[in-house]
Amino acid sequence: MTGHHRAAKRPGGPRRVLSALMAVLGAVVLLGSVQGTFAFWSDEASMSTGSLTAGTLDVTLDGNLAGRANDGGTWTQTTFALDAMLPGESRATSFAVRNAGTSGLTYAVAGSATGALAPALRFSVYAGGAAANTGTAAAGNRAGSCAGAAVATDVTLAAASAVLTATRRTLASGASEQVCVIARLTLDAANGMQGATATATFAFNGRQVGI
Amino acid sequence: MPRLLLVAAGLVAGTLALLAPDGTHAAFTDDAGLGSGTFRAATLATPGSVTCTTVPGLVNQADIAWTTTSTNVPHRIEALSNGTWVPVALVPAGTTTVRINGGMMGSVLSLGLTYQARVVAHAGVSWTKASTPTFSLQTVSLLGLGLSVNCAALPA
DSSP states (O other): OHHHHHHHHSTTHHHHHHHHHHHHHHHHHHHHHHHHHOOOOOOOOOOOOOOOOOOOOOEEETTBSOSGGGTTEEEEETTSOEEEEOTTOEEEEEEEEEEOSSSOEEEEEEEEEESTTGGGEEEEEEESOOEEEEOOTTTTOOEEEEOSEEEEEEEOOOSSOEEOOSSOEEEOTTOEEEEEEEEEEOTTOOGGGTTOEEEEEEEEEEEETTO | OHHHHHHHHHHHHHHHHHHOHHHHOOOOEEEEEEEEOOEEEOOOOOOEEEEEEEETTEEEEEEEEEEOSOTTSOEEEEEEETTEEEEEEEEOTTOOEEEEEGGGGOOSEEEEEEEEEEEEEEETTTEEEEOSSOEEEEEEEETTEEEEEEEEEOOO
8 A cells, every 4th residue: 555655656657757757868969069060279499409518717827627527636847846956945936827629717826835944945826927947956056936926925834734915816717827936945944854844735726717 | 681681692692603604504525735855864974084284484384184974065174272162274175175374273372282173063053073083282372372282182
């Protein structure tokens, strides 16, 4: 009795279900057709760079120590030496400091010296000038001199490197300048310095401009 | 108020630190070193084998000669005066003999005084190396003029 009553309450039930299914199907079809027929117009543009290359710094000394592989290297100028030095005698040398890199740089000069004679040696550095040496060992009057502007005068060098330039010097890419150095045995060198020896090293520390 | 000032100072310091180029900039560098040759001080050789001989026919003069390898430095003759060595004659580099007379010893009047003398190699104003042995000079002089001189080597 109850089941009959329910059946009477839902006359045409299957048709409603069918209608609902049809409606859903229609909606799906409708949605599908919308996606299938809508297109998006678009446009793209790309930009490629040229080659980006880092600049190079390359400090050379009379053409020596070129290239990145020689960064921090040392070139020994064997002619910058003097044997049988007497008090007051000196020796000068000059060489070209060049910026062989592609970027401008500034450089500072630092010096150090080792050996028992080092405390009695005085070093002077000049920029923009050449060296000249006169005198003879027999006369005990060998003297070195430099043209150019004094950068450091009568400096005693120790084993620890010390900066000699008060201000950094500038070299554009491809530019160079003469640097001259004098080593002099001071007049008041102690008697006990006889026969003593020393060597010196000068470091040219290049750094990019703008720093 | 002090706390506010501290905060403000901290903000300023922090901002400056952020803006400081050293803290934010890398720098390309390249170093090149110049090495010197060797600087060697001279070694003065000791004047050796010093001889002192009177000059025949010149009663007030004597020749002092020495052997040394320091021919490239000057030498001088020194006499011991009141405990101090004083130069009495200078000899240029390259020379290993000098002639002195009794008057060079510096006394206005010396009658038979004996001086102890030596040869010294010297360079500049400070480096010296004296000879051994020394030698003696016996002089007679008047008013700075040597009248006679005798010399003899002293034991080392």
